Amino acid sequence: MPDIREWKDIDADWLTAALCEGGVEAKVRSFEAGRVGTGQIGDCVRFKLDYATAPPDAPATLVGKFPSEGEQSRATGIQLGNYHREVKFYQLLQPSARISTPRCYFTDVNEDTHNFVLIMSDLAPAEQGDQLAGTSLEETKLVLKEAAKLHSAFWQDETLDQYAWVSGTTHAPNPIQPELVAMLWQGFKARYGDRVSAEAEQIGDLMSTNLDANDEIRSGPRTLIHSDFRPDNMLFDLSNGDKPVTVVDWQSFGYGPGGADVGYFIAGAIDPATRRAHESDLVDLYLSDMAALGADDYDRQVFMRHYVSGAYQHFLTAFFAAMVVNQTERGDNMFFRMLNGAVDLISDHDALDWFATT
The missing domain is CATH 3.90.1200 (Aminoglycoside 3'-phosphotransferase; Chain: A, domain 2)
Known part of the structure; x- marks a missing residue:
């Protein structure tokens, strides 16, 4: 299982492991990463993937969500339990929720520090x-x-x-x-x-x-x-x-x-x-x-x-x-x-x- 890390510390092996957790047997060779969205509490990053090997349905891009880099926003997310709560939704409630949500490939949270990572499907061209x-x-x-x-x-x-x-x-x-x-x-x-x-x-x-x-x-x-x-x-x-x-x-x-x-x-x-x-x-x-x-x-x-x-x-x-x-x-x-x-x-x-x- 991948560890929990900041988005700037993610490498190709980590993304390969995250995809494996989501049921995709592929090997990421390289990638590009850049911020997307306008979140106030969490930061979202799009990963554009280049594969060494991959099945036909492997995603070309992924979106990851991480604690905010802004100190005040991050502190708020921890105090209010926002990060922990979102991970629990995808781990336990999403399968029964009926509502349209992104596919979750991998998510985890450190319940002591509230550091977390959430790797989801990229829904582009949806805006x-x-x-x-x-x-x-x-x-x-x-x-x-x-x-x-x-x-x-x-x-x-x-x-x-x-x-x-x-x-x-x-x-x-x-x-x-x-x-x-x-x-x-x-x-x-x-x-x-x-x-x-x-x-x-x-x-x-x-x-x-x-x-x-x-x-x-x-x-x-x-x-x-x-x-x-x-x-x-x-x-x-x-x-x-x-x-x-x-x-x-x-x-x-x-x-x-x-x-x-x-x-x-x-x-x-x-x-x-x-x-x-x-x-x-x-x-x-x-x-x-x-x-x-x-x-x-x-x-x-x-x-x-x-x-x-x-x-x-x-x-x-x-x-x-x-x-x-x-x-x-x-x-x-x-x-x-x-x-x-x-x-x-x-x-x-x-x-x-x-x-x-x-």
Whole structure:
């Protein structure tokens, strides 16, 4: 089995061993490696392979994922358990997940240091989604169909609750303390000033000081949820009828309400006018697919509460991540796209005061 190493230390023999772990008997002679993607917590690298010997179906390229080279982002990935969690997804949950994911050739994690490596299929010519550009209505529908596959596969599956590495379970640690959330929100407002709208300030002030209300808002049927279900974590190739959307970045998944993934995605992926015009039809599509896949008891009213909770989660992710990863211009613009999209959805559903204390 290959060892766990940084991507710059990988050699041809290591790639040969990784392919062997994935069932490909080939010998890599040489390769080229270069960074791809826009990940904030993990770094992705494409390996272009030159073989000495290989079967006809050996991949021409592979994509590897590694801890972030940015010190702050790497520390966050370790603190939140992101690296360990993603490896466990591919090792234990991917075979049952139904949702379209990359083929995993090899993955492993050091549970003490959280160093990890994940070697996956390269899905080019599929292109990474862009949170700033958003998604078309057609792409949005395809994404919701993938969400239904995932959520129906683990619908009310209480066996998930035994895993400490699945966020939100009985045994999972909670590395995010309320005091930290409140501190980061105050820091976010101080850093960005007038860029934070009055409605966003209202939502953040209430939510950051009353996180306990989240438990009631998200109560109800549970399943495996991606928890960072947004365009940047998806690859799109609408010409591929079998795999038009592939979902990646399984660092944050948890045990929670399926509707939260739907609201999380829609809040940040489509513009408010398009959402308002098509929201009911999009909800119908998701619930219809859930029912067809065996999860036919998701009450629409409960779903809508979960859906709005997903927008709140989108809001929280935006300001939290902005303050704990290495700051970039694209990152700032992306986080505000997320934040403001969440504000619009929450406001449209008259939910601005959901975290108000009584």
